[in-house]
Amino acid sequence: MDEHDSEVFVRSLYEQAAPALYAFIYRFTRDRALAEDVLQEVFVRAWRRAGHLEPRSDALRRWLFAATRNHLIDVWRARTKLSVTTYCEQVAAAPHVVDDVDRIVQRRVLTDAIDELTPKHRDVLMERYFQCRSIAETARRLGVSSGTVKSRTYHALRALRVLLDEGGIATR
Known part of the structure; x- marks a missing residue:
């Protein structure tokens, strides 16, 4: 896929998937600017992998949500680089957020897999x-x-x- 085709692919993908991904991201970040940044990074990743992604496939949707989840985890980890004591307190309190993301993505992947x-x-x-x-x-x-x-x-x-x-x- 050449650069022009990649751009067309990602633009089309963005039009289709961005609203659902943004809602998914915002639900966990509660920060519009951060949600927009995460969404942008996910689509940059999609653009980089455009030649390896299948347009209009269920696997593409799963890949988008998995990439989003992974980036959200990276953001969460970067924000928790504090003192050991504070970090341990946050880890004890925060797994629910990560678990919720994992559970939602896993439930969606399982539902899609059963449908296939x-x-x-x-x-x-x-x-x-x-x-x-x-x-x-x-x-x-x-x-x-x-x-x-x-x-x-x-x-x-x-x-x-x-x-x-x-x-x-x-x-x-």
């Missing part, structure tokens, strides 16, 4: 893990054999693991 599964794989995981049904109950509800439920569960979990790894969530 085939309907058969999604259905078996929903029955087994979200409805807490046994293999026999799942087989009965889906109208398939127990062996099919086991096989689909195995393959669905493998596919989900790949999607989560692509989304930046460690699965091992």
